[in-house]
Amino acid sequence: MIAMVSPETGKTTFLVSLCAGPGGFCEQGAKVLILGNEERTTRTKLRAIQSCAGMTRSEIADNPDLATSRYLRVRDNLIMKDVQEWDLDRISNYCRMIKPDVLIVDQADKVGVSGQFNSSHERLRELYRCLRELAKRHDCAVIGVSQASAEAEGKTRVDFSMMEGSKTGKAAEADVVLGIGKHSGTNEDGEPDHTRFLTISKNKLSGYHGSIPVMIEPEIGRYTE
DSSP, X not given: OEEEEOTTSOHHHHHHHHHHSTTSTTTTTOOEEEEESSSOHXXXXXXXXXXXXXXXXXXXXXXXXHHHHHHHHHHTTEEXXXXXXXXXXXXXXXXXXXXXXEEEEETGGGSBOOSOOSSHHHHHHHHHHHHHHHHHHHTOEEEXXXXXXXXXXXXXXXXXXXXXXXXXXXXXXXXXXXXXXXXSSOOTTSOOOOEXXXXXXXXXXXXXXXXXXXXXXXXXXXXXX
16 A cells, blocks of 8 residues: 655654554554654654554653553554665565565655666556555555655645655555545634645555545544544
């Protein structure tokens, strides 16, 4: 699957909510491996604790024992690793050791792939083809996080034609493409608009296509209906 999002939309919150939040992958018993080559995964882990515990940062600071006890229910199923400059071979070797059920690569476009390419979109298509083969090789679900292009700014429906660097090449190699969109600006009262829209523009698994409105709760790291 490819999950694509514009900056400041709630990418990390979406990932931790999907994995560590109530009813998420980890709570269902799946072993999740998050590989981060953008921001440090120590920050992602803090958000995962927030999402699992349902606590703000200040609440965690005031009562760390409570946050830790709640996080225990997913801790053993959630592994995070900083992988700046890693290529596909190194990721594959690490998966062989960890044996994850779900692998998340954030950001997937930055992963190195061997070969000679005439353009960046050719490299990206090959990269996502290799990620698909990696999923088969290690019998795990792979979610590649990708940046949306400037065209997606302020859009509620973000589809695969708005991917940065490749409008169709990356999408051709994915079974599912999910975009996260939002309204532009703030609400009429000046408060942030926490509405988000999850748009599935490609789906070879169930055939469903469409947009689902949800709410982001950044203070506790969750997406809710």
